[in-house]
Amino acid sequence: MTDLSNDIFRTINSVRNGTSSEEVSSQLREMIHRGELRPGDRLPPERDLAKLLGVSRPTLRAAIRSLAAVGVLQSRQGAGTFVVKTEGSPSLDSSPLRLMASLHGFTSGEMFEARRSLEMAIAGLAAERATSDHLASLSEEIAGMYASLDDPEQFLVHDMRFHQAVAAASGNRILTSLMNMVAAILFDVRRKTVNRAKDLKESAEMHRHVYRAIRDRNSEAARNAMRDHLVLAQKAQESEEPNGGDNGNGDGQSWRT
Amino acid sequence: MTDLSNDIFRTINSVRNGTSSEEVSSQLREMIHRGELRPGDRLPPERDLAKLLGVSRPTLRAAIRSLAAVGVLQSRQGAGTFVVKTEGSPSLDSSPLRLMASLHGFTSGEMFEARRSLEMAIAGLAAERATSDHLASLSEEIAGMYASLDDPEQFLVHDMRFHQAVAAASGNRILTSLMNMVAAILFDVRRKTVNRAKDLKESAEMHRHVYRAIRDRNSEAARNAMRDHLVLAQKAQESEEPNGGDNGNGDGQSWRT
DNA sequence: CAGGCGAAATGGTGTGACCTTTATGCGAAC
C-alpha cells in the first residue's frame, strides 16, 4: 500500500483540480459505477474508511455528505452509512428541481406542462408494452378509486399508485424517475386541496379512459387520455389554490440588509 | 407491504426533526425559496454565517456542502460561497441520474428512449410556440451544420446548439433541464465517436426536417422528425460503440470485510 | 427461555488551529 507517499501522489492528482473531498467523492462514485458498492451495502465506519482513503474524517464526511445530498448514500446515526436501496421504482431527489424553480421563478404552469409531457410519453409507452400483470395493477387501482369516492385521502393514494403503475408498465425507469421528480413538487400543493366528490368521480372516469387505451394497445389514445386527465387535474387544482402556497415562517432570520 | 408509493413523495422538511445540519440546510433553502438569496449572491463568510445561524462551522459547512452537491451553491476557496448563477438555460446536475443508472443497471436503450421522449415533447411544444427569433437561431445552427460537414467536432457543436435552441423555443425550462440532464450522460459517449461524413450529411438533413416542421407550426410532424432523427442517431452511436450499459459487477471486494 | 439493560459501535457536533487560494490595496518602477 502506498500510504506514506501521499505527498507525491497528491501533487500528481492535483492536476485534476479536485479538492481532497471532491477526490474522495469521485472515488466513491467510481466504486458505485464499477459495481463495488451496491444498493443496500454498508460502508465501513467513517473512522476506518477515512484511514483507508488517506484523508481525515471531516474530509470523508464532506464527500459522504455530497453523495447523501443527491440521494445515493444515507447515513443513520448509530447504524452506519448505506448505499440507498430503493424498493420499487428508483426516484431522484426533487429538491434540486424545487430549488431551481425557486431561483428562476418557474411557474406552476410550466411544472404542470412538464408533468403532462412526461406522463403522456409514459402512457404511450405503457400502451405498447403493458403486460397482463401491469393491466391487473392498473385495474385494481381504478377499482380502488371508485371504492373511495367519499374518501379523498384514500382516493389520492389510489391515484398516485395508478400513475406509478402506468410508469412501471412503460418499462422506462428513467422517465419514471423524472416523472416522480416533477410530481413530487406538485404533490405538495395537491395534498392540501380537498377534492369534491364530483371531481373525484370525473377523475376516476378519466383514469379509466387511460386504462382502457393502454389495455387496447392504443398508444395515441393513451396519450390523449392522459393529457385530458392532467389538463383537468391542473384546472381543478389551480381553481382551488389560486395562490402560490408559501408557508409563513416569519422568523426573519435574514442576514441580508 | 405495497404502500411504498408513499415513500416516493416524502419531503425532507417534513416533521422529521432534522439534525442540525439538515435544519440549517432547510433554512438556506427557505431563504432561496423566499427570494432572500438570489442567483449570483455571495453568502457571508462561513465563520460569520455560522454564528448568525447559531451553529458551528462544520455544521454549516455540511449544510453548504449538501446544497453545493445539488448545484445550488458553489464555493471558491479564497473568494466565498455563491448562489449559482446560470447563464443560459438552467441545468440540473446529471450525476444523480448517472449514479442511479450505475446502481440499477439502466440500459443505454432506456436512456436513449428517455431522451427521445423528452425531445419529442419539446419539439412538439416548440412547433406551437417558436418565435421568429427562435426560428432564426434554429436556421443558423442548421447552416452551421452544413458548413462543417467535414469537421465532426464543429458539427457536434452546432448539433447541440440546435437542440438547445429547440428547447428554448419550447418555452418550458423544466423539460429543458431534464433533457440536458439525460443528454449530458449520453454525450460522454458520443463525443468519442467519430462520425463519418455521410452520417453528418444525413444528420443535417434530419435536423432540417425538424426545423421545417417547427417553422410550419406542425407539432406532430416536429415530433416525428425529432423521433426519426434520434432513432437514427441512436443506431449510429450503438453501431460504433457496441458495448452496452451492463455493469460487469466483477465482485470487487476491495475494502469490504 | 425471555426480556431488559448496558456497553460498544457509529454517525453528529463542537472547538480550535493551520494551510491554500483568492482578492485587494499600497508602493515602487517605468
Add this chain to the structure above:
DNA sequence: GTTCGCATAAAGGTCACACCATTTCGCCTG
C-alpha cells in the same frame, strides 16, 4: 500618471481531538 508586483488580509479547505446522541447487540437477570 500608469502599471506591475508583492505584501497582507479574507475566505474556504483540511486536520486533529474531544465529546454527544443514537443504534445495535450481547450479556445478564428473572
